[in-house]
Each structure stands twice: as structure tokens, then as C-alpha cells.
Amino acid sequence: MASFFCRSGKLLSLYRGGCHRTDAVRSVGGFDENNVTEDLATSIKLHEKGYKTVYYSRPLALGEAPQTLNSYFIQQSRWSQGSLGIFFKVIKLLFKRKMLGMRQKLGYLVTTSWYFVGLVNLMMLIFPLLFIFFNVVSIVTPAFYIFIFAFYILFEFVAFSVTIVSIQKSIVPLLRNISLTFISSPIFVKSAFYALIGKRTSFKVTPKEDSTKLPLRGIWAQVLLIFITGSGAAYSVIRYTSGGTVQYLYNGMFMLYFFILSLSVFYFNK
Template identity: 35%
Template sequence: MMKLSNLLLFVLPVIISVIFTYFTYVNLLTVWIAFGVWLSMVVGFFIFINYYSVSKRSKKYYMPLAGKIQNYRIASFVTSFNEDPKIVESTLISVKNVTQKYGKVFLLDDSTNEEIRKELENFCKKNDIIYFHRENRKGFKAGAINEALKKIEDSFDLVAIFDADQRPLEGFFEQVIPYFSDPKVALVQIPQNYTETYTKIAQGAKYQQEPFLRIIMRGRSGYSAFSLGSGSVFRISALKDVGYFAEYSITEDAATSIKLNEKGYKTVYADVGLIWYGEPPEDLSAYLTQQSRWSFGYFQLLGEMLKSNLSFSQFFDYFSGFLYWVKEGPITILEFISPIIFLSLRIPIVKINPILYVLLYIPYLIITIVLFSFSVKEKGEYGLKGFYYHQVVEYLEFYAITLSFISWIFRRKIPFKVTPKGVVSRNFKLIIPHLIFIILLSLSDILGIIWYLTSTSIILKAAIIVNIFWSTYQIPFLLGGILASRTYNIEKPKYTEIVSK
């Protein structure tokens, strides 16, 4: 049954934005932009409140120094779909090295490329690895995991899941197993590690993950942490209790975590570097494919969240993720459009004293930036460079996320796509929306300056300055994204095969 408190939290950002819009809109032609402006600020505030909450919780985060190694039987699943066999084989060897004392390694290969399939099957036979292959891809990754689990569930206690490019370090299970001494722990998640950052896009993707992995997931540990799809170790009986993995979502990891949380199971995040290899998206096409899949999957989760029996705080944690994707997609486009309309066409969007706006909003903006900066100050790898790269890749994704949002609204299905690895390409079409907005924002700035110089009203001048500020603020990040997507000046070392027979 839907909880009233969670339903209220869901509608609150919209209600608040509608109220503000009602009292400040100028005309019916631009009322939707006015609503978007207010929704941007309100959603941003909700996201900030949640971030502040989890960052406070993250300060209490700790990891036990030692624990009892129980005699669990472990099945390690490596999932693959038309991946480079050399990458998969290296991962299988790493997984086998950490698993052999506890159980068996399984390759769940959904590859449709017959050449890849045969090579991986032969490799598994030679290395005592169990090979699973399906003729259909029902449920995609979740379906493959569920089919394998139903075949082996009585033989194993825990299942570990690794993507084809995520390789565990020696001692992986020695640090993970002790958490399961608590019978309510259903999941232990190890952070992913992007090491192959040989392009600007790859670097940006890594920096984008840092606040999430180092702060948000720490703050959600034991409460609302969720599986990241790889480096996840589940209690099989808990998965069985919630009906296995959710096959209806392309982000089956998060959907399954919600089902575990609402059943009262604990989901633990162990922030320790136990993954030594990971390939982030290397070019814009791969990055947008990844972000499109993640955002669409999270949009799909909304119904699951609303129907769930999650506590208010757990719901807020998950719901803030939904708000994040909405803000990075359609709301970002409205943030572009608003100053363009005002400065270029001289059409007012909202009726509000710009000086009052500056006095109220700027302190809030400064506070959020300062608090965010303090929360990540101990993360030496992040810093100012990390913040810039983080913003750059987020400005690159608005178009892809908006398309995912539209597909979700109209109940269209998008095909499951594995993030491409190992191949770097350029596709000019992908940056056309960004180029268009750079041109429009720059033109708006010029027209705004001319308007400012010819205006005699102090209030109007203040309004022009505010809009020029927001228009100009976005240009460096859009431009940085375009440059990052076109620049591959970091030489990637030649791949060295580490597979040993």
C-alpha cells in the first residue's frame, strides 16, 4: 500500500512550483517556462537537502576492522554480452582466484556473436569455469542471473556479481563475508573502480562518480544503499524472498535493492578498494549510452518506489535519485531556454524583483557550494579539477536524459545496450544540441548587453544582469563538454593479456 508521507513528498516539489508559478507568471505563453524555472530551484533544493542529510550520515560511516569468516558457499557470476573476449577472460581469472576457496565461477554469457560465444565457452572449459548461455535474452542481465540462480540456489549461500570489466582483488571475500554474520544483511556492495581513464570523457565519468561513491553511498550504507550491478554480493535466500532480480527494469540492481529494503533487509556499502580494474565510457557515444540507460531505469523505478513500503527517509534517498535525473535532463533544457527567451526576445518569464531574488538566492547558492565543497574536501582526487570535469560531463548528458524521460512518459521501451568498451569514436551529431545552445546563449548575452546599455530602469537592468549571469555560467561547461568529446590526446597503453592457463 502506498504510504501517504511518501506520496506527499513525491507531489510536494510540483505543488510548491505550481504555487510560485501562479503568483509570478507573466502570461500564458511563457507560463510553462516560469514553472520550469521554479521547478528547477525547488528540485535543486530537495536534492540539496537529501545530499546534506546523507553527507551527515556519511560522517558516521565506519568499517569493522575484522570479522568472522563463516563457511559460506559462494557462486561468482560474471555477466557478458558481446564483450571483448580478452577482457572477459582476464576478469574470469581474477574472479576465479578470489572464489576458488569458497565455491565456483560461472560465466553468464548472453552473447549473440557466435565467434565470441565459442571462444568464451572454450576458455571456460579449459579453466574449470561453468559456462551458461541462453538462446533468448528474456529479462536481459536480470533474466540471465535469475535463470542461473534457480539452477544453483540450493548449492550456494551467496552470489557475487561482476561485470566483464570489473576485477576483484585478492582478499575480496575475506573482507565481504563478515558482514553476512548479521542475518538481516542481504547485500554488500563494493565500489566500482574506473582505472582506464585515457580520455577526457573517461576522466569526467570517474570524477562524476566520486561524490556518489565516497559520500552518498557511505551515508546510505546499512539503510538505503543499492546494488551497482557489479561488485555486488547477495544472500541468495534474501533474493529468493523478494522474487529474485527485477526483470522489468533495465536497472535491475536498484529495483531489486528497493525490494530488499522494503522487506526490512539491510544493504551495506563497504567503501574499500577491492576492484582493481574498470573501464568507464571512453567517448561521448558510450557515455550517453550509459547515462541514458541509467536514467531510464531510474525513471522506471518511480512506480516501484511509490508502491513500496519504504520508510520516509529511505524513500527520500531513492526519490532524490529520480529528482537528480529529472534535473539533469528536461529541467536543464528549461534552464537554457529561460535566459534565451528573456534576453533575445525581451519577453519576461516571472514577475519577481531581481534584487530580492539576488538577496535570497545568492546566499543559498553560496551555502550549497560551500557545504558541497567541505563534504568533498577530504577527497584529494576530486578538487577543483574534479568539480569542473564533473559539471562538464553532466552538461553533456541533458539531451540523452531528456529523450529517456520522454520515452518513459510515453511508455516506450528502449533497447538494453551494454556500455561500449575499448573503442573510441567521434560522432559530430551527438554535440549538435550543445553547439546550438552555446550559439543561442552567446547571442543572448550580446543582445542582453545591448539591452542593458539602452535601458534606464534600475530594476530592468538588475533583471538583465541576473539572466546574463545564468546564461554565461552555462557556456564554459557546454564548451568544455564539446572539447572533451572531441579530444583524445591521452595515449592508451597497449592492452596486455594477463590470462594465464
């Protein structure tokens, strides 16, 4: 963290690409280091106290992105655990008359709840697998599931396209982002579990010059996803050719989609 003086002579703190008034940070007890995403936790405290923030749309600070899958997983683990650890506090804020406006409350709710995407992906895997292997039809019927999941994929592509393709002018970063999100699902599920049981984790810095290639034991969960989704896709064809309905193929197509996403772990782990 670096500090400097602005024209008014007020001492400011430059932190994570944000500029904070030192007296404001001190008034909330300093940066909240009880959470591994202390910048987010501190921002909530500042807004609760009535301080205002302004977004300045100019690049004034540079940061380094993770260079390997190992460093990326470390970063995502810290971000997801920290954000989900704040989630239940944000839920309480929705029903309290604090200095936060409704837009701020909803903004923090979206930010902290996004990492539940790991649980969403898990459910998207479970429903078709139960149908393909065991003929188990949950309250979500195969036909309805296909409609919902097709909409989910379409929405995902549209959402990422608006924010990525419009800037990068290429679909490649879009595909990388979607696949990285999926193979990070085991990390997000673990973080959600820790948040539910209230387990705190230690801060682990993202390696800046990391060249570590994860061994198989380091990506065992992703390899398990490859095996499960590949088996589901293959068995759906067997069930269909053995006299089953076309719904086996539809669910198998989604398993194939997840299988391809899972394989990307080997592309990134090099």
C-alpha cells in the same frame, strides 16, 4: 555476474560491486531485467521483502569508467532512463506501508529523481532567454530568478566540493563534473520524457575500450545549446546598451555561464 561461497556455506552472488544472497535474489524472482538499471530495481524488491543490506567501506571490486564522451553518454542514458523509470514506483512506495523504512524510501526517491536535473537546467535556460529576447517576465521575476539561480550555482559548487574536492584535493574534477552534468542535460530530458510516457528502452552496454569520437550530428543538441546560450549572452549586452536595465546583463551573465559549460563538449569529445 560471479558467484562464490562465504564461510557459512551460503552461495552468494557478486553483482555490480554488491554481494547478494542467492536465495534472497531468487525469492524476489531473480534480478529485475525489466529495467535497464536492474541492480537498483532489484534492491528495491529486496528491501520491500524485508531483507537488510550493509554498506562495507572497503574497495573489494574494481570497475572501468567510460573513456570517451560517446561511452559516457551511453552510460548516462541507461542510468537516467532506468532510474526515472523507477521514480513513479518509488512515489507510490512513499504512501504504502511496506517493509521499507522512511529513510530507505527517501533514499530511493533522491536517487531516482536526481536525473530530473536535465529539466531543471532547461527551465534555468528558458526563463532568462524569454526575458532577454522577448521581455517576457514570468511569475518568476528577473530579480527573483537571479537570486534563486545564484543560490543554485553556489549550492551546486558547495555540494560537489564536499564530495569531490575533499577527496581529490583539486578543483579540476569539480569543474569536469559540473560541465559533464550540464552537457548531459539533453539526455536527461529525453529520459524524463520516456519515463512520463512509459516507454521502455533496450539495455545497451557501456563500451569499455571505446575510442569513438562523436560526429557533430551526435552532439547536435549540445551544439544547439552553445548557439542559444551564446546568442542570449550577446543579445543581453545589446539590450542593455540600447537603454535596457541592468537585469539584462545579470541574465546575460548566466547565459555566459551556460555557454562556457556547453563549450566543454568539445573538450570531452576527443
